[in-house]
Amino acid sequence: MSKKAANDLQDLQYFGEYGGVNPSISDSSTYTFLSAKTMFDTFEGNTEGCYLYSRHSSPSNLYLGEALAALEGTETANVYASGMGAITSVILQLCNANEHIVSSRTVYGGTYAFMKNFLKKLHIKTSFLDITDLDAVAKSITPETKMIYCESVSNPLLEVADIAALSKIAKAHHIPLVVDNTFSPLSISPAKLGADIVVHSLTKFINGTSDAVAGVVCGTTDFCLSLKDVNSGAGMLLGSTLDSLRAASILKNMRTLHIRMKKHSENAQFLAEKFEADDLRIVYPGLPSHPGHLVMEDQMNPQYGFGGLLTMDVGSLKNANNLMERMQDRKLGYLAVSLGFYKTLFSAPGTSTSSEIPLEEQEEMGLGDGLIRFSIGLDDDIERTYELMKSCMQDLKLLHPNVEKV
Ligand code: PLP
Numbered sequence: 459m460s461k462k463a464a465n466d467l468q469d470l471q472y473f474g475e476y477g478g479v480n481p482s483i484s485d486s487s488t489y490t491f492l493s494a495k496t497m498f499d500t501f502e503g504n505t506e507g508c509y510l511y512s513r514h515s516s517p518s519n520l521y522l523g524e525a526l527a528a529l530e531g532t533e534t535a536n537v538y539a540s541g542m543g544a545i546t547s548v549i550l551q552l553c554n555a556n557e558h559i560v561s562s563r564t565v566y567g568g569t570y571a572f573m574k575n576f577l578k579k580l581h582i583k584t585s586f587l588d589i590t591d592l593d594a595v596a597k598s599i600t601p602e603t604k605m606i607y608c609e610s611v612s613n614p615l616l617e618v619a620d621i622a623a624l625s626k627i628a629k630a631h632h633i634p635l636v637v638d639n640t641f642s643p644l645s646i647s648p649a650k651l652g653a654d655i656v657v658h659s660l661t662k663f664i665n666g667t668s669d670a671v672a673g674v675v676c677g678t679t680d681f682c683l684s685l686k687d688v689n690s691g692a693g694m695l696l697g698s699t700l701d702s703l704r705a706a707s708i709l710k711n712m713r714t715l716h717i718r719m720k721k722h723s724e725n726a727q728f729l730a731e732k733f734e735a736d737d738l739r740i741v742y743p744g745l746p747s748h749p750g751h752l753v754m755e756d757q758m759n760p761q762y763g764f765g766g767l768l769t770m771d772v773g774s775l776k777n778a779n780n781l782m783e784r785m786q787d788r789k790l791g792y793l794a795v796s797l798g799f800y801k802t803l804f805s806a807p808g809t810s811t812s813s814e815i816p817l818e819e820q821e822e823m824g825l826g827d828g829l830i831r832f833s834i835g836l837d838d839d840i841e842r843t844y845e846l847m848k849s850c851m852q853d854l855k856l857l858h859p860n861v862e863k864v
Contacts, residue, residue: 467528530650535584567812614811617750641663656676728844771828
């Protein structure tokens, strides 16, 4: 994150209606007008600072959007009721029937399913490819291609996209690069690296308390306004509106994002190094053994580390399930999907968040059924966590040289 963007975020300061230190929540779905003419102008989008109806915009959603635009260093940001609400709005705004998308093959299962299955209704085709193969990306672009889509650090395989290089390809073809930065808020600033549109599931690290579902699109003012257009905006017309109460609570949680990200990364780096030294099959972008380590190092904001996600392959689904159940019993975290919580969360993506991806494609991309995805928590004593996790693995004979394929 550039110093300027970090300072912009830090400097955001709002006063509540009665001088409160948090902005007042606008608890209304509709707004009054003293003059009918102003209502008409507001409907047409010509009246700054006037609110009409909360599906279009509300003060609380605008405050959160402003903080997220500062976080990503974009002109504007629109918030949505979910990450998928944000992603599907962007895709449907950019693509018409019979057009084409170039996407990384390792993306969140819901995004994959939307592109692969749902967009068939509109005859929109997606080429899923290895996003680290820049030649393949360039070659797959056709005159019908309307966007390149990737995750900065992918779910669940933690592949690192070279955003600056992808942006060059996108710019050469006059198409936007859309980057989902859910796994690496603060650590990576895609817009600074050339991404045109940045999306997030706020449900994860940005909110950080696993009590809300929300999403955001960060981009130019023109693009964000087009999403809100009353006649043709996918955001406005698909209706994935974030509730004002939730927008206000997410904004409050965002105040501690920088501290949390540093701790998630510090703990994940510690465990990844220890487990790798124990000969476990670990993938973490902060390890020099990770194929995308140098790309990440080059494009990251180092003070926030390599992120809170790591994967461990324990050979089989049975091993994975046994280990996850044991770790939950020992209070090391929760056997749950999602990420960015204060407690460690673990799940086997092949049978959960990536189950939309057919088995043969999972195999092709290296997503084995023994793969566990960990979202490492904010544990104060990570050395103790390591010892406890290791003892769970020893009990189950998962540590080298005892690894058994059950
Ligand atoms: N993008 C990524 C990388 C995700 O991991 C997820 C959810 O797991 C989403 C998008 C979708 O977000 P939401 O569940 O908030 O709709």
